[in-house]
Amino acid sequence: SQQGEEDPQALSIQEGENATMNCSYKTSINNLQWYRQNSGRGLVHLILIRSNEREKHSGRLRVTLDTSKKSSSLLITASRAADTASYFCATDSGGSNYKLTFGKGTLLTVNP
Amino acid sequence: KAGVTQTPRYLIKTRGQQVTLSCSPISGHRSVSWYQQTPGQGLQFLFEYFSETQRNKGNFPGRFSGRQFSNSRSEMNVSTLELGDSALYLCASSFGQGDIQYFGAGTRLSVL
Numbered sequence: 234s235q236q237g238e239e240d241p242q243a244l245s246i247q248e249g250e251n252a253t254m255n256c257s258y259k260t261s262i263n264n265l266q267w268y269r270q271n272s273g274r275g276l277v278h279l280i281l282i283r284s285n286e287r288e289k290h291s292g293r294l295r296v297t298l299d300t301s302k303k304s305s306s307l308l309i310t311a312s313r314a315a316d317t318a319s320y321f322c323a324t325d326s327g328g329s330n331y332k333l334t335f336g337k338g339t340l341l342t343v344n345p
Numbered sequence: 346k347a348g349v350t351q352t353p354r355y356l357i358k359t360r361g362q363q364v365t366l367s368c369s370p371i372s373g374h375r376s377v378s379w380y381q382q383t384p385g386q387g388l389q390f391l392f393e394y395f396s397e398t399q400r401n402k403g404n405f406p407g408r409f410s411g412r413q414f415s416n417s418r419s420e421m422n423v424s425t426l427e428l429g430d431s432a433l434y435l436c437a438s439s440f441g442q443g444d445i446q447y448f449g450a451g452t453r454l455s456v457l
Contacts, residue, residue: 273433274451277410332393335388341453
């Protein structure tokens, strides 16, 4: 079952523009992570934000988390063609039965 | 440090056969998780192993099984293959439960 739902499903922008992707989830979480996947290959970890954090930055990435709305957003600033990929949010609930539950992803296309 | 290695990268099998996929985690990582990715269902958790013990299992039939060896390497097995088992199978390793999971490039299985 999917926990996270990304919005939009697809996003097309020009190089240099900012890209914002949103993720909503249904149950309480311990952590929320964002991953990138290039064309059906492995997932690359981008950033982890804990449930007691509200915002986190890493290079051109900014992630926010609103636990009251059960939502998160990923902002990529000054996008590049190399940012073209699918982006997934993944949540975990902590505890002994630890697992990541992924959303269906946002396909980002950055046009040169 | 070498990343997560999955072998083989591609597999073609026919219905009814069985298949074994292999995953070598990052050195020092003791947790290995497996995920199935399909266009229809997205990324779904299969199981997680830590110190040779299966700690968590997703909602998959008993045809899907796995194991972990003392060196943390893991294998997953799918018996009596069905067409619907065609997918990208991803392995991820982490130091411990709740830590960032690092993914391999995946094994793409096609069942004919």
